[in-house]
Amino acid sequence: MNGDGQVVLQRVGNTILIPVHGPITDEMLQALRRGLLALLQRAGARGVVFDMSGVEVMDADDFARLRQVAISASLMGATVMLAEMQPGVAAGLVLLDADISWARSARTVERAMEALKGA
């Protein structure tokens, strides 16, 4: 995803890598969901990795909407992982009591990819 709402979906092996860049908007998430689901339907994938390193600010609502994207992808059989979340974002979400129970996270994109190999 970049500034003008374009969604970038990179296919790496059997996984789809999505670099997320803030600020997160409804339009962006909708475009992301449509693009991701279309790609999953067309080609299938074992896993989806959200690269969160470009996100500086995220509130509980943004995170809940990201959850919907993740759930819709997992309904299509893909395991979703978050990677490289920034410390401030993680601390903020926890202090805001955001629901994080759904999220599987990895420290780095490589580790996420590795974890998904076994999934």
Add this chain to the structure above:
Amino acid sequence: MKQAEFRHLFDVTDADLEQVRVYGKRVAPYIDAFIERLYAFMRGALGEHFAVHFPDTATLERAQGSLRRAWLEFWQGRWDPEYVASREHVGDVHAQLQIEPRHYLATMAHALKLWTEDLAPEGLSEAERRAAILAIQRVIAMEGALVVDTYNRRTQEIISQQSRALIDMSTPIAALSDGVLMLPIVGIVDSRRAQDIMRRMLEQVSERQAVAFILDISGVAVVDTAVANHLIRMTKAARLMGCEAIVSGVSAQVAETIVELGIDVGEMKTTGNLKDALKVAFRLAGIEQKS
């Protein structure tokens, strides 16, 4: 005990205290003039410190009021537990306000001069005057020593409290191995410190690409609902970043408290000792261990 020790050290006899009482009856009526002159002296002698200690009229009036009471008590010629306690309180207050002992002692010295020279009662023979002054000097010296003693003790307490707080504040995060970090938490965990720990912890997780983080709480003084919630938050935030936090050093007592308080620890990983936590952490980091 302290009462007797000070009297012995300064050789203050019952006769001395009687001298103070008799002299006090004669000079007590001049208390207002005394207060006025003493503060005039302090204003001149203390310089910039005077404004620091007495920033406004209300403070000044309050201080003058307690000084007035203190001197009227002094002229009662008492050295009983109640009086000693009141002088210890004076020391405490001076320590808390960080009033230098030299300023206190200089003021006492000037007070002695005021009472025995400027405001000296008339009609005393030279011998009577001399005897009274010697007695008053001894009692004032004893009182000054008590106040300064208390001042010192209180100041030391303040310093050791501060250094304890400083040690408690520190969060020494150690890297045990690639991807494994550890932080022993010692002392009291309040919400401010918990936030500080969480911030440092997450920064280090990001910087050193940690996949496992051991929080050892065997040194935490009290684990109550608030502390448990802080720990749960820390582990959640770490998990969001892809790092598993393991809380080690959960004693039987702490485990019992957590259950009694009905705290839902959720998916927080906990172990009783550091050894088990290390095993879990190394497994997460994919490090082989000898069994």
